[in-house]
Structure formats: structure tokens, C-alpha cells
Amino acid sequence: NAGVTQTPKFQVLKTGQSMTLQCAQDMNHEYMSWYRQDPGMGLRLIHYSVGAGITDQGEVPNGYNVSRSTTEDFPLRLLSAAPSQTSVYFCASSYSGKGNSPLHFGNGTRLTVT
Amino acid sequence: GQQLNQSPQSMFIQEGEDVSMNCTSSSIFNTWLWYKQDPGEGPVLLIALYKAGELTSNGRLTAQFGITRKDSFLNISASIPSDVGIYFCAGPGTGTASKLTFGTGTRLQVTL
Numbered sequence: 093n094a095g096v097t098q099t100p101k102f103q104v105l106k107t108g109q110s111m112t113l114q115c116a117q118d119m120n121h122e123y124m125s126w127y128r129q130d131p132g133m134g135l136r137l138i139h140y141s142v143g144a145g146i147t148d149q150g151e152v153p154n155g156y157n158v159s160r161s162t163t164e165d166f167p168l169r170l171l172s173a174a175p176s177q178t179s180v181y182f183c184a185s186s187y188s189g190k191g192n193s194p195l196h197f198g199n200g201t202r203l204t205v206t
Numbered sequence: 207g208q209q210l211n212q213s214p215q216s217m218f219i220q221e222g223e224d225v226s227m228n229c230t231s232s233s234i235f236n237t238w239l240w241y242k243q244d245p246g247e248g249p250v251l252l253i254a255l256y257k258a259g260e261l262t263s264n265g266r267l268t269a270q271f272g273i274t275r276k277d278s279f280l281n282i283s284a285s286i287p288s289d290v291g292i293y294f295c296a297g298p299g300t301g302t303a304s305k306l307t308f309g310t311g312t313r314l315q316v317t318l
């Protein structure tokens with residue numbers, strides 16, 4: 093049972109490039125989400141999805157797109173990378189997204205934009 | 207939006223000491239969660255609290271849901287080197303549980 097798998101682990105982009113961060117879970121979780129982690133700021137919610145075909149914005153959605161065509165996958169797309177998007181990105185999933193349904197996190201993607 | 211402030215920001219303690227950290231919110235929470243992040247990994251849930259005044263333990267960890275519903279506390283007793291990491295509080299506030307808000311984290315270092 094792999095849990096939440098994120099790829100790649102590390103990525104360096106030049107300003108203006110686009111890329112997709114992959115996230116897959118094999119726990120049949122309905123809820124999936126993306127967070128970014130910056131020093132001194134904790135984890136901030138970018139986008140989330142409560143089920144296939146449904147996505148919504150979190151706290152810091154600008155510059156990112158998501159889609160949820162299957163229950164298992166929730167890719168995060170950077171449309172035109174900027175240095176402010178240098179961060180560690182975490183994908184997380186849970187059974188229902190409710191407070192009594194714990195979030196399971198992947199091990200993160202460390203992104204540097206130069 | 208909701209803000210969660212954790213203190214202290216960082217702690218350097220000796221093995222065997224007890225640790226206390228807290229989290230305060232600008233609004234009322236109906237659930238408090240405590241996560242730990244080991245270096246290079248994603249956060250892992252330690253304790254979940256669902257009721258004001260609730261006190262819950264998980265081994266050497268004890269967490270409390272403040273009676274004002276705007277704060278929570280985490281204590282670690284007899285710390286050991288593997289307690290090193292960043293501890294986050296989190297909660298959904300009174301809005302949708304899907305929008306989990308995380309605190310700024312408390313970084314714990316344990317020296318031998």
C-alpha cells in the first residue's frame with residue numbers, strides 16, 4: 093500500500109516555464125488537496141477536491157491549476173513559473189475531508205524557480 | 207481568513223525534558239488536530255480533538271482542546287531524540303472541514 097505518492101521529488105524551473113506536479117493515492121480517498129510549505133508560514137492550502145470532477149480554490153490558488161478526472165490522481169499545474177512559487181509542495185488525501193478523517197500526506201516536491 | 211499562531215517558534219531541549227507548545231486561533235474551532243513533520247517527509251497526524259475541554263493522550267503526547275475553543279495545547283513528556291521535527295496545529299474552523307488551516311509550526315530540537 094503506497095499511500096500518497098508525489099513525483100518528482102525535486103524540480104528546478106526557469107521563470108516562465110510550466111510544469112505539472114503529480115499526485116496519486118491508492119486508498120480510494122474522495123478528498124485530495126495541495127499545500128505549499130514556506131519557512132515560517134506553515135502549510136497553506138492551494139486547491140482541493142472533494143471528489144472526481146470537483147475542484148475548489150484554497151487560500152493561495154493564483155498561478156496554479158488543478159483537475160480531478162479520476163479518484164486516484166490530482167495533478168497540480170504551474171502555468172508560468174515565478175520565483176515566488178519556489179516552495180515545498182505537499183499533496184494530501186483523506187477519506188472524506190471532514191475533521192474526523194485524518195489527512196495523509198505525500199513526501200513532498202521541492203521546487204526551485206530561478 | 208483564519209489565522210493560527212503557534213508558540214514557541216522553535217525549542218532546543220535536552221533529552222528527558224518535558225515540552226509544551228500551544229496554538230491560538232483568531233476564530234472558534236470545532237476540531238483541533240496536531241501533526242508532526244519529520245525532516246524530508248510530509249506531516250503525520252498525532253492527535254485529533256473534537257470537543258472543548260477534551261484531553262487526549264497518544265503515548266508520551268498529550269493534547270488539550272481549550273475551553274474557549276480558540277486554543278489548543280500539546281505536551282510531550284520525557285523527550286527523546288526521535289521527537290525532533292516540526293509540530294503543526296491545524297483545524298477547519300467553523301467553515302467547511304475541507305479547508306484545513308495549519309499553524310506556523312514549532313520546530314523542536316532535542317540534544318543528548
